[in-house]
Amino acid sequence: MSKVIRHEKLSPTLSISECNDGYWLYDETRGMNLAMQAKTEQAAYVQALEYYQRRLQEVESNYTSLRSKVDHFVGQVVEEEEDHYCERCGSYS
Numbered sequence: 001m002s003k004v005i006r007h008e009k010l011s012p013t014l015s016i017s018e019c020n021d022g023y024w025l026y027d028e029t030r031g032m033n034l035a036m037q038a039k040t041e042q043a044a045y046v047q048a049l050e051y052y053q054r055r056l057q058e059v060e061s062n063y064t065s066l067r068s069k070v071d072h073f074v075g076q077v078v079e080e081e082e083d084h085y086c087e088r089c090g091s092y093s
Helices: 041-077
Strands: 002-009 016-017 023-026 032-038
Touching: 016 032, 016 041, 032 041
Parallel strands: none
Antiparallel strands: 002 016, 016 023, 023 032
């Protein structure tokens, strides 16, 4: 079991603890440790940044995939307009 030597609140939702087995960085928003047993405080920050980079990449990839599926679906459902509406003069052609 890890024993806390020093604990510091970095922000309202982030805290870092120096323990007998390394540094632990905790994110209350995610409800999880972003770094565990890092050898240095800087290494804990790097682990956290790497986690967030992976997560961002995953979220962006999921968004792109979902956006493509939605666009494809909408393209199949929406009928092409035969008349073109001119916003400038307010007429159809």
